[in-house]
Amino acid sequence: MYPAESQAQYKLKWGPDLIEPEYLAARPMSVRAVIDLLILTRSV
Numbered sequence: 001m002y003p004a005e006s007q008a009q010y011k012l013k014w015g016p017d018l019i020e021p022e023y024l025a026a027r028p029m030s031v032r033a034v035i036d037l038l039i040l041t042r043s044v
Contacts, residue, residue, distance in 0.1 A: 004043045 029037075038044045 004041050 024037075035044075
């Protein structure tokens with residue numbers, strides 16, 4: 001896993017014309033597990 005903010009900055013430095021969303025696939029997770037994952041990846 002990597003911090004989402006620094007990854008986005010890295011990708012944007014190339015000046016992309018099209019920005020595609022990134023997705024996460026996982027087994028059913030509890031709300032708490034989702035929140036922990038978002039905090040871990042600095043997405044919130």
